[in-house]
Amino acid sequence: LRRRAASFAEEAFTNQQLDLTIYSGQSIRLRFRFALGASNVILWTQYGWYIDDISITNDSFTDIVSTALTSHTVTGRSNGTRCYRARTTYTLGAQQVPGPFSNEVEATSSLVAACDVNVAHASQGSVATASSTQSSRNYSPAGAINGDVIGAGWEQGGGWNDDTRGVWPDNLDVNFNATRTINTINVYTLQNNFKDPVQPTTSTPADLYGILDFDVQYWNGSAWITVPGGAIRGNNKAMVTISFANLATTKIRINVLNGRVYYSRIVEVEALGCP
Numbered sequence: 001l002r003r004r005a006a007s008f009a010e011e012a013f014t015n016q017q018l019d020l021t022i023y024s025g026q027s028i029r030l031r032f033r034f035a036l037g038a039s040n041v042i043l044w045t046q047y048g049w050y051i052d053d054i055s056i057t058n059d060s061f062t063d064i065v066s067t068a069l070t071s072h073t074v075t076g077r078s079n080g081t082r083c084y085r086a087r088t089t090y091t092l093g094a095q096q097v098p099g100p101f102s103n104e105v106e107a108t109s110s111l112v113a114a115c116d117v118n119v120a121h122a123s124q125g126s127v128a129t130a131s132s133t134q135s136s137r138n139y140s141p142a143g144a145i146n147g148d149v150i151g152a153g154w155e156q157g158g159g160w161n162d163d164t165r166g167v168w169p170d171n172l173d174v175n176f177n178a179t180r181t182i183n184t185i186n187v188y189t190l191q192n193n194f195k196d197p198v199q200p201t202t203s204t205p206a207d208l209y210g211i212l213d214f215d216v217q218y219w220n221g222s223a224w225i226t227v228p229g230g231a232i233r234g235n236n237k238a239m240v241t242i243s244f245a246n247l248a249t250t251k252i253r254i255n256v257l258n259g260r261v262y263y264s265r266i267v268e269v270e271a272l273g274c275p
Contacts (some may be wrong), residue, residue, distance in 0.1 A: 182273030
């Protein structure tokens with residue numbers, strides 16, 4: 001659709017759409033009407049509109065949402081290009097009267113693979129250090145980033161145990177040796193039946209030997225900062241998951257403030273993000 005303005009200049013064509021759904025299954029006639037009056041004639045030259053490229057399409061649309069709201073975010077789309085439209089429903093007495101649909105908006109979605117690599121794993125170049133380490137058996141900090149979340153090798157390199165009996169805080173640091181973007185940190189502590197351990201979940205009990213209170217922190221370049229949701233108190237589970245918005249850092253710290261049976265025991269630390 002294009003119209004000639006009073007200044008005699010012709011404006012560019014614009015697309016206009018009209019929803020004909022209410023006439024579905026009927027035979028209809030289309031008429032385009034433009035009323036002229038005295039004000040539509042300047043120097044004996046009429047101005048008005050031009051219509052071109054008329055088409056009637058049988059588009060297949062699926063309702064995404066049909067409730068009262070002011071905005072809506074479309075999720076769960078696969079790769080591809082789709083057209084979207086919206087309309088308002090008015091209340092007229094006891095009836096709900098749908099208004100015309102808006103012009104169609106074309107949108108292309110392209111899925112981006114999520115980064116969920118455990119960048120804290122030793123195979124990614126990370127190195128674990130601790131404030132102290134019990135030397136009676138093999139409780140090396142390296143055992144907390146070797147991928148063994150079960151703790152099957154506890155006391156034999158399967159996790160870290162501090163060496164300051166009944167004294168806190170204790171720290172386990174994981175240095176990525178590069179800047180990593182992470183959004184999830186999993187902390188695994190010693191489960192109750194550690195001699196016959198199972199694959200831990202966030203429901204696996206750890207109220208006999210596990211760490212009790214701790215802060216999950218990241219290095220911001222000048223100080224240790226607790227990640228959002230990373231101040232854990234009264235923990236009694238073998239696996240604790242903390243998720244947050246992407247952040248870039250070179251290292252993380254598990255700052256243990258209290259543990260059961262005199263010591264801090266961490267089986268594994270995972271940091272999920274982009275390598």
